[in-house]
Amino acid sequence: MYLPDFFWKYRRPITLVLLLSLSCLFMIDSCHRKWVARAGGELVLGVVSPVQKTSESIYDGGRNLLSVTPDFFRTRAQNAALRRRVGELEQKVVLLRERMLAEQRERALLEFVGPLEPPKILARVIGTDPAPWFSTVIVDRGDLHGVRDNLPVLSSAGLVGHVINTYQYSSKVLLLTDSNSKISVVVQRSRAHGVVQGNDEGGCVLKYLESTADVTTGDTLITSGSSRIYPRGLLVGHVDEIKSKSGDLFQWAHVVPATDVNKIEEVAIIIIPDAAPEVAVTAPVDDKPTADAAPEVAATAPVDDKPKP
């Protein structure tokens, strides 16, 4: 058989093997963090981000427009209730501010002066994961804005996840509801330790909780601070249902995340002061890209915190 005839006869399996081999090479490259994943991501997200941003705005606008009419009366009632609530909270804020100032003075006295509020980068969610197999979102802030891998991401309600990939103008955030996300937490009331892992269904599971640990439904979970990704005290969620059997070493519980990950629109990426350089820590949080600070931030980023794929 001539060689061209051979290729023609077996063209299907040959094409399949070639394409699958190429895919495997990409996978190997991606697991070892080499250039293809990075360059491809830059190329695709460079094209996709602006379009995605626009389409997301149009989609949100349309959805808001449709939801305005039925929501009008409900909103009016809510508005009155919220105004009352704001009044109460304002009083509490004043009280807390007083306490915070007092604490700052005490810290200054003890020479533990440092920023109580870590600097944040505000970002907008411009896209979700196209495949149902992973729970990630894409935000419109990247390397040039000072974002780097493994930074925690918050919404106004609580923890959202952490950055897993950064590109020039966008970043990929792994949500806490993804099963690849594991967060060391502490039960705020009883100080019992555990690990919150996503369950891929929009919720989380609290694992490795000692069988004697004091946990009840409704308990608040906050980050323990023992991981290098999440600082201490970030709100993760609330315990929904506890599952324990007598004789088991650990008990576990369903957790409702504080943030509804299906509805996040704006997030704040926290620059961890310990790992960030001086420039990034003291820089004001604004929308402009801080091109000068980016290389320094990337240079000091810890590389061993990367979640295992």
Place this chain on the structure above:
Amino acid sequence: MLVILKMFLAGIGLAIAESTIMKAVAVGGVRPDLAVMVVVVMALRADFFRAMVLGFTLGLVRDFLSGGAVGMNAFALTAMAYFLSFAKDFLMTDNPGSQMLSGFVGCVLFSVFFSFLKMFLQFEVGSVSRTIEMILWTSLYTALATPVAFVLMIRPRFPSYMRLKMKYDVEHETVPETKI
């Protein structure tokens, strides 16, 4: 080369649609797999080479936007296109039932390949029951939506028996004589 570029651009368009618009048609968190639908249509209507290259490029674009390793979607979609292109000879692709069946089979194949890749690359897979449940619901939804993809991507045609009848009518048409 131009074909690949076209497919790459189509992939970008699809990925944008998947990550933004498809949220609107999600039912209980389940949404149809747009990339699978497109590859199924191509595998059943176009030649195998186009279908496989389309699967590869669509998967690659999806990989760059998704959370996993680059190449996972490309691998699974290419393999799915390869196996589904064999079904072309046995299915009446005009029939919506066949289209749904091929959409279901394609989505199940893709999901199985993808799950194995996830396990192989040591990603968290979650519970088996949950994975099977997700595969089934997504495949069912994709199957229901596949005829729509056929209509949108391929010019609608009359069923084959009607086409034959029309052809016969045209060939045996009698033209009345005109008097001059």
